[in-house]
Amino acid sequence: MYRWEITRAALAQRVFAIVRSETYDEASATADTLLSAGITSLEISLTTPFALEAVTTLTRELGDDAVIGAGTVLDGASARMAVDAGARFLASPSLDAEVIRTGHRYGIPVFPGVSTPTEMVRALELGADALTLFPASAHSPAWLGEVRAALPHAPVLPAGGVTVDGAPEWIGAGAAAVGMGAALSEGDRDTVAKRTTELLDRLAEAAAAAGPGDAAEGRYRG
Numbered sequence: 001m002y003r004w005e006i007t008r009a010a011l012a013q014r015v016f017a018i019v020r021s022e023t024y025d026e027a028s029a030t031a032d033t034l035l036s037a038g039i040t041s042l043e044i045s046l047t048t049p050f051a052l053e054a055v056t057t058l059t060r061e062l063g064d065d066a067v068i069g070a071g072t073v074l075d076g077a078s079a080r081m082a083v084d085a086g087a088r089f090l091a092s093p094s095l096d097a098e099v100i101r102t103g104h105r106y107g108i109p110v111f112p113g114v115s116t117p118t119e120m121v122r123a124l125e126l127g128a129d130a131l132t133l134f135p136a137s138a139h140s141p142a143w144l145g146e147v148r149a150a151l152p153h154a155p156v157l158p159a160g161g162v163t164v165d166g167a168p169e170w171i172g173a174g175a176a177a178v179g180m181g182a183a184l185s186e187g188d189r190d191t192v193a194k195r196t197t198e199l200l201d202r203l204a205e206a207a208a209a210a211g212p213g214d215a216a217e218g219r220y221r222g
Contacts, residue, residue: 002107003104003107003108003109003129004109004129006067006088006089006108006109007089007109007129007130009040009041009067010041010067010069010088010089010109010177011041011130011155011157011176011177012040012041013039013040013041013177013200013203014171014175014176014177014178014200014203014204014206014207015039015041015167015177015178015179015180015184015199015200015203016039016041016042016043016067016069016157016177016178016179016180017031017034017039017041017042017043017179017180017181017184017185018042018043018045018071018159018179018180018181019031019034019042019043019044019045019048019054019071019181019185020045020047020048020071020072020181021048022048022049023048023049024048024049024050024051024053024054027044027048027051027054028054028057030185031044031054031058033185033189033192034184034185034192034196035062035066036189036193037189037192037193037195037196037197038193038196038197038200039066039184039196040065040066040067041066041067041069042066042067042068042069043068043069043070043071043089043091043179044058044068044069044070044071045070045071045072046070046071046072046073046074046078046082047072051070052070052081052082052085053085055068055069055070055082055085055086055087056085056086059085059086059087059088060086067088067089068086068087068088069087069088069089069090069091070082070085070087070089070090070091071091071092072091072092072093073090073091073092073099073110074092074094074096074099075096075098075099076096076098076099076101076102078099079098079099079102079103079110080102083102083103083106083108087108088108089103089108089109089110089111089129090102090103090108090109090110090111091110091111091112091113091132091159091179092110092111092112092113092132093113093132093134093135093160094112094113095112095113095114095119095122095123095126096112097126099112100112100123100126100127100128104127109129109130110127110128110129111128111129111130111131111132111157112126112128112131112132113131113132113133113134114131114132114133114134115133115134115135115138115139117147117150117151120147120151120154120156121151124153124154129155130155130156130157130176130177131154131155131156131157132157132159132179133156133157133158133159133175134159134160135159135160135161136158136159136160136161136162136170136178137160137161137162138161139158141166141169141170141172141173141175142173144156144158144170144173144174144175145173145174148173148174152174155176156174156175156176157175157176157177157178157179158170158175158178158179159178159179159180160179162178162179162180162183163183164180164183164184164195164198164199167180167199167202167203168202168203168205168206169206171203171206171207171210172206172207172209172210173210174210178203184196184199
């Protein structure tokens with residue numbers, strides 16, 4: 001798949017799950033619960049023990065049924081290891097040019113971290129495929145709406161503190177998708193499945209209400 005195709009698939013549900021756990025087994029169980037609930041895009045944070053092994057296993061087992069990426073990719077060396085492990089996209093809380101170059105060298109989209117309009121423009125200049133607004137809790141949907149009035153071409157992905165109730169507001173403000181961790185995955189399988197179904201419906205409604213001009217749809221239509 002081309003980079004834009006992977007990006008479009010990763011953001012198709014307007015939410016991607018972030019798995020950050022204390023152990024490999026916990027990460028695997030969380031990923032399995034999310035995938036069973038209907039999530040089709042998730043990242044395994046490299047702060048998780050044996051994260052790369054988890055990426056490899058999930059990618060091999062799921063094939064094209066889900067898009068598995070690596071998160072908290074901070075430098076070129078980590079980016080190359082994530083690519084070798086089978087990651088379909090790379091995400092980071094920071095902006096590092098070598099991470100973007102490494103991902104693109106091997107046809108993998110990169111979603112670097114940004115927190116200001118200046119960093120957003122810089123990331124776009126470096127070729128970022130989408131922009132992880134981190135931490136989202138330091139901003140608001142209204143702030144994003146103001147920024148996107150000036151940068152309507154910027155596909156922004158709020159992550160870090162995004163809640164189930166707040167996620168539709170971010171989409172309504174123009175976010176291409178949101179990243180969610182424990183707010184999405186906590187609870188038993190039935191709870192997560194119910195939460196996920198309701199969230200996906202609300203995000204679709206928010207996107208429809210926002211109307212045309214969605215950054216991801218416009219940029220990755222193909």
